[in-house]
Amino acid sequence: MNTDEQTHVQIWFAQLMGARRLNFQRAAEGWLITLDGFPMSYGETQEIATGWAYVMSHKSAYE
DSSP, X not given: OOHHHHHHHXXXXXXXXXXXXXXXXXXXXXXXXXXXXXXXEEESSHHHHHHHHHHXXXXXXXX
């Protein structure tokens, strides 16, 4: 990720956490992050799970 994307991820995360739309749950793989109750991604750490959730919600499958 470049600097602009990292800044956007931080803003995106802060807004969704402030609105209580993102949740973390412990999972066998590490962490599951959900958005509005829907599973978004897994990660070994919360930071990795958040990064993947951002990618899943912002990037095209063709990028």
